[in-house]
Amino acid sequence: MLDRKLLQRRPEVVAAALAGRGSSLRVEEFTARDERRRSLLAQVEALRKERNSISALVGEKKQKGEDASSLVDRMSGVNNSIRELSRDLEEAEAGLEAWMLQLPNIPHESVPPGRDERDNPVLHSWGTPPVFSFPPKEHWELAAGLGGLDFDRGAKLAGSRFTLYLGWAARLERALVNFFLDVQTREHGYREILPPLMVNARTMTGTGNLPKFAEDLFKIEGRDYYLIPTAEVPLTNIHADEVLDEALLPLAYTAQTPCFRSEAGSYGKDTRGLIRQHQFTKVEMVRYTHPDASFSELERMRGHAESLLQRLELPYRVVTLCAGDMGFASAKTYDLEVWLPGQDKYREISSCSNCGDFQARRANLRFKPAGGGKPEYIHTLNGSGLPVGRTLVAIMENGQREDGSVALPKALIPYMDGVEVIAGAVSL
RNA sequence: GGAGAGGUAGCGAAGCUGGCCGUAACGCGCCCGACUCGAAAUCGGGUUGUCCCGGAGACGGGGCACGUGGGUUCGAAUCCCACCCUCUCCGCCA
Numbered sequence: 001m002l003d004r005k006l007l008q009r010r011p012e013v014v015a016a017a018l019a020g021r022g023s024s025l026r027v028e029e030f031t032a033r034d035e036r037r038r039s040l041l042a043q044v045e046a047l048r049k050e051r052n053s054i055s056a057l058v059g060e061k062k063q064k065g066e067d068a069s070s071l072v073d074r075m076s077g078v079n080n081s082i083r084e085l086s087r088d089l090e091e092a093e094a095g096l097e098a099w100m101l102q103l104p105n106i107p108h109e110s111v112p113p114g115r116d117e118r119d120n121p122v123l124h125s126w127g128t129p130p131v132f133s134f135p136p137k138e139h140w141e142l143a144a145g146l147g148g149l150d151f152d153r154g155a156k157l158a159g160s161r162f163t164l165y166l167g168w169a170a171r172l173e174r175a176l177v178n179f180f181l182d183v184q185t186r187e188h189g190y191r192e193i194l195p196p197l198m199v200n201a202r203t204m205t206g207t208g209n210l211p212k213f214a215e216d217l218f219k220i221e222g223r224d225y226y227l228i229p230t231a232e233v234p235l236t237n238i239h240a241d242e243v244l245d246e247a248l249l250p251l252a253y254t255a256q257t258p259c260f261r262s263e264a265g266s267y268g269k270d271t272r273g274l275i276r277q278h279q280f281t282k283v284e285m286v287r288y289t290h291p292d293a294s295f296s297e298l299e300r301m302r303g304h305a306e307s308l309l310q311r312l313e314l315p316y317r318v319v320t321l322c323a324g325d326m327g328f329a330s331a332k333t334y335d336l337e338v339w340l341p342g343q344d345k346y347r348e349i350s351s352c353s354n355c356g357d358f359q360a361r362r363a364n365l366r367f368k369p370a371g372g373g374k375p376e377y378i379h380t381l382n383g384s385g386l387p388v389g390r391t392l393v394a395i396m397e398n399g400q401r402e403d404g405s406v407a408l409p410k411a412l413i414p415y416m417d418g419v420e421v422i423a424g425a426v427s428l
Numbered sequence: 429g430g431a432g433a434g435g436u437a438g439c440g441a442a443g444c445u446g447g448c449c450g451u452a453a454c455g456c457g458c459c460c461g462a463c464u465c466g467a468a469a470u471c472g473g474g475u476u477g478u479c480c481c482g483g484a485g486a487c488g489g490g491g492c493a494c495g496u497g498g499g500u501u502c503g504a505a506u507c508c509c510a511c512c513c514u515c516u517c518c519g520c521c522a
Contacts (some may be wrong), residue, residue, distance in 0.1 A: 059447040
């Protein structure tokens with residue numbers, strides 16, 4: 001949610017930002033709605049003031065035992081007006097609120113302009129894509145020889161975009177989760193959280209997943225429960241409606257959770273393999289920071305994600321998302337793209353965003369400044385560190401050998417009971 | 429699911445025979461000051477949020493908020509109804 005004051009005082013700033021994002025919302029609509037709301041509010045408040053003073057007079061008279069019936073008569077007229085105008089005011093407020101919830105965040109000034117992913121500049125690259133003496137396979141082709149990933153039975157059990165992991169693949173999934181959490185908690189200072197996997201609409205609204213993106217979510221029928229599409233949702237809402245001491249900042253949380261996504265808009269995309277699933281495991285990072293620190297904290301958090309890829313010896317590059325390609329709630333986003341030899345291209349594996357105060361306004365996340373003063377909105381950041389399925393894909397494709405086996409990164413071997421190579425004969 | 433208790437400021441807690449008690453008693457915490465070489469202890473003072481109007485600003489005027497939403501009433505933290513959540517006991521359950 002954007003600051004109403006900003007929309008009131010500098011509508012041109014918001015208009016320019018919306019245009020840069022390719023949004024069709026028009027700021028003039030805010031102005032019209034807000035003016036109507038404020039005019040109604042002024043009327044209602046004046047009437048309420050009158051009601052309060054009459055009511056006080058009635059109280060005095062009654063206490064003295066005097067007759068107050070003329071005042072009581074006058075009050076019924078005032079009350080009727082209040083009732084009518086309040087109804088209009090409520091409608092105006094609700095309409096404005098609904099409109100505001102549709103507004104995306106404003107890109108930070110350092111965000112490059114652009115329409116879509118083709119306009120995302122590469123910040124830097126790490127590692128060298130491996131050279132193979134044979135045509136590298138995609139991960140699902142490798143899995144056909146190695147077992148471990150049973151796409152057919154996943155589909156039988158649940159449907160398309162569900163996969164059954166067996167043996168080494170299930171074990172590798174668990175190894176990656178443990179590896180990621182160990183690094184994040186021991187070395188990067190994150191506190192491990194195990195949040196609910198279902199949350200209510202209020203929580204989904206806090207992060208910006210509702211009301212606009214209901215289509216992307218799985219909802220429990222007949223109940224106010226939604227399956228989380230990422231741990232960002234519960235982690236960012238942990239302190240909703242709280243006022244934290246400034247001394248607590250920055251807070252850093254991590255959690256590994258299944259993520260559930262309907263993938264409603266992606267029919268036909270990535271239909272084979274693990275790249276795009278309805279359910280996948282992800283380790284997420286969330287940071288709550290002082291407003292002055294959020295952009296430096298974004299760099300730090302991106303470093304945490306990069307560190308994981310480096311330890312896994314996976315070549316990647318970092319791109320800065322252009323204004324037109326950024327997510328709804330983000331003020332600035334870096335994507336980490338890992339090299340996939342089977343696809344012969346870089347594919348997104350981590351997204352690190354600074355949402356500024358956008359989510360904090362929705363979720364009512366504030367801190368009390370150390371020197372005293374009014375509560376201020378916290379800045380929230382989130383990043384994947386890392387999604388487990390896509391990491392498993394990258395490990396398979398980058399570590400593949402001519403015989404169809406897969407050499408594991410050294411960092412994972414302790415987590416795999418010393419197994420160094422996944423081959424057909426491996427039994428885990 | 430059944431029975432009972434409760435949801436008030438950052439935290440704890442009073443108020444709940446309806447009207448100067450909601451800038452909300454009292455306690456803790458926090459901030460400023462005194463004492464001290466300094467600190468602790470002690471003493472004095474301060475400390476809700478939000479929205480609207482006016483003002484460059486210090487600030488001034490007003491509305492709202494006692495879990496949420498309704499209702500009764502001239503007037504509701506206080507009475508009534510529904511719902512949500514927490515705690516205790518019972519039942520059921522991994």
